[in-house]
Amino acid sequence: MRVFRKNGVYSFTAIIMLAILLILPQLVSRQMIVGSDALFHFNRVYDAGMQLKEHNFQYFISMYGFQQSARIILPFYGPIMTYLHGVIFLLSPTWFHYQLVSNFILYVLAGVSMACLLKKLEVPSKWGTVLSLLFMTTFSIQYWILRQGFSAWGAALMPFCLLPLVDLIKKQRIRSLPLAIFTGLMFQTHIFSSVLLVLIYLLFFSYLFFYSSEKIRLLKELSLSIFLFFLLTLNVWSSLFELYSGQKILPPFVNYSMHLSTITWQSVYMLLMPFPLFILLLVQFYVFWQKKESWPMMSKLILFVESIFLILSSNLIPWHFLITNEIKIAQIIQFPFRFFIPATILLLVNFGLLLKEGMVSIEKAEKALKWFFPFSLIQTVILLLFTLSFWQTENDYLQSGMHVTIHETNTAVVKSSFFDKNKQKALQLVEKATPDYLPVYYDEGQNNYKLYKKGIIDENKKFVKEVKGDSLIVKWQGDKNLNVTIPIIKYRETKLELNGKKLSEKEIELSSLGVIKVKQQEGDNQLRVSYEETALFKMSLWLTAFTWLGCVFKILFVKAVK
Structure with missing residues (x-):
């Protein structure tokens, strides 16, 4: 990378060393941090990782994570970054290793991202390095480390995404391709962070546009960038359109x-x-x-x-x-x-x-920064050690908040599951009711978290679930011909086949949050669950993929020519 060609080896080395130093407390202590959002993100990462492992790509319904409930999460939470975390998941033997590796990557991404932006702004390398290291210790980045808040990944990526802003300010021009790529990448990582990024650009652009003498050129460049952005994120827009059309989420x-x-x-x-x-x-x-x-x-x-x-x-x-x-x-x-x-x-x-x-004052700044960074480092390490200490307790080792169900009374067994090579084990022992983005069919007037626990988590132990091709298979034994609740969520395009027969809408009873109830038969029962993607979505997915490939090819081709 160009930013590290001159005086850059020192910067990059410092970033790597700090990243190693910051994961060292957890590496040495071998303790997990299961924060408020951990179980949610572990489930979606597990689902993406298993899709990659079994070459069974399911963009919509969850067949592996989230109690194999066929609920939809991926389109709402940065598909590209989710699959990248799926790769980290596959390369990590256990959840403990996944946490270490993802933390390390986040630290490096944050440091390099800030260093690149400061280099682009021609900030001297020594100051850029210190400020980049300082950025790695801020709570904006620690949010993932301590609580598994995904906004931290948007934070780490944001300085990269602000690189086109430098040309906008200095040259009063928009480089349409880089702006579209960076904004699209942020949108495919964390949607709320992309909203913040667009707001930053909107504020800067509005000011510069007002004083610019080349308003038409700026509008043309902006329009091209917006057009490319929509092509790069068409998979998200089309999936959201599909999900929100004709049903309440x-x-x-x-x-x-x-x-x-x-x-x-x-x-x-x-x-x-x-x-x-x-x-x-x-x-x-x-x-x-x-x-x-x-x-x-x-x-x-x-x-x-x-x-x-x-x-x-x-x-x-x-x-x-x-x-x-x-x-x-x-x-x-x-x-x-x-x-x-x-x-x-x-x-x-x-x-x-x-x-x-x-x-x-450079002299005063140098004196201050001599203790600024060490103080920040010590403060960060102390906070890490304090958070890690909860893992040693009997009651507070999981900092996952409310609505958590633990299916094992032996604390040692639960803790060891996060160090088990069978990563599904931890997700089965510790489950959290999260009803976000479920379909809403009517209002029961009850707590949605309790409804999810009752309809999915509590019922799940009565059934056997397995994945076969593009379908999720649910098996159980029926003692009478009566209606039973199956821990599966049905959306508009979810298809159900019971004992070889496709079920019509009239043959399915739905709870307020889409948990299904069907009429079982005596003896063996098998429910096949699948999701029918629309032709519009399939077309948008291919168009998005080809646009990304085209943009990457153009960047590499231009670089090769130069």
């Missing part, structure tokens, strides 16, 4: 206490993790107040956009009022502290630019 839970999830309340750790990040924030605003007349325009723009995200992540926005009045956009956001992720990135970038432009 249960959205993620509404956080009615979202005013607590801000950097000015319970999520203040985002601001203080690490503490030098907070110091840099104060220094930045102090320097602006003292020297705002001489500040470079780029730094002013970055500070303006950064301030917007800071405000959005705080209680300066009346989140409690918005959520209690059922404002839709507030219900979708859930956790305002996630707005602090782009603010963190823009803060570090702006500080690098201030150092480059001499707006900050």
